[in-house]
Amino acid sequence: MPTLPFRFLLVAVCAALCGMAAGIVMAASGDFTLAPAHAHLNLLGWVSMALYGLFYRAVPEASAGWLPKAHFWVATTGLVIMVPALGWLLLGHPGIEPVIGIGSLLTVAAMGMFGAVVLRSRQRVLGTSRPVPGSLGVVHLSSQTSS
Numbered sequence: 001m002p003t004l005p006f007r008f009l010l011v012a013v014c015a016a017l018c019g020m021a022a023g024i025v026m027a028a029s030g031d032f033t034l035a036p037a038h039a040h041l042n043l044l045g046w047v048s049m050a051l052y053g054l055f056y057r058a059v060p061e062a063s064a065g066w067l068p069k070a071h072f073w074v075a076t077t078g079l080v081i082m083v084p085a086l087g088w089l090l091l092g093h094p095g096i097e098p099v100i101g102i103g104s105l106l107t108v109a110a111m112g113m114f115g116a117v118v119l120r121s122r123q124r125v126l127g128t129s130r131p132v133p134g135s136l137g138v139v140h141l142s143s144q145t146s147s
């Protein structure tokens with residue numbers, strides 16, 4: 001079973017490969033119709049998912065429980081609904097707009113869940129007397145509380 005950071009980073013790299021390929025196709029064809037879909041595939045898919053993955057890699061104890069797994073699935077589902085639907089809209093199908101709305105709400109919900117995970121991990125860190133190896137957040141916050 002792949003770890004949570006690995007799963008986030010795998011989705012991020014897939015999104016980057018698709019987003020960059022779309023950028024090259026746009027540049028080569030001179031047709032920038034899909035530019036906003038390209039932008040959000042790269043910014044939500046590559047940048048945001050990679051940041052999520054790197055956070056879970058830096059703070060391993062943050063992956064505990066059901067919330068981080070739910071965060072992964074909500075973020076991934078939002079991405080794979082929102083970006084293709086946005087592309088379809090840009091190709092001249094305004095009827096798809098409600099689907100973009102659903103994808104956007106899932107994407108925002110995922111960020112809210114991430115916010116909860118970050119807050120929760122801070123509480124766990126402050127309640128921990130022993131630094132956890134490999135966790136930047138723990139080392140940093142522990143040194144703050146001990147000074």
Ligand code: HEM
Pocket residue numbers: 019020021022023024026027032035036038039042043046047
């Ligand atoms: C091989 C890599 C990439 C290529 C070939 C590429 C190509 C392009 C092209 C041709 C455009 C349209 C420019 C225009 O409308 O005048 C564009 C827009 C854009 N790209 Fe990329 N891109 C690449 C990677 C990325 C990455 C990694 C990101 C973000 C992390 C990104 C973010 C954006 C943004 C924000 C826009 C503006 C979209 C808009 O104005 O609607 N691109 N890119």
Ligand code: HEM
Pocket residue numbers: 035036037039040043044047048103104105107108
């Ligand atoms: C639920 C998430 C999001 C929604 C619903 C959303 C929606 C939008 C909308 C409606 C536009 C205007 C598009 C247009 O003028 O044609 C836009 C543009 C833009 N957004 Fe987002 N956005 C989201 C997340 C993000 C994130 C996370 C980033 C960056 C990390 C970002 C970066 C941009 C940029 C750079 C533009 C201007 C380029 C463009 O026109 O495509 N967005 N966004």
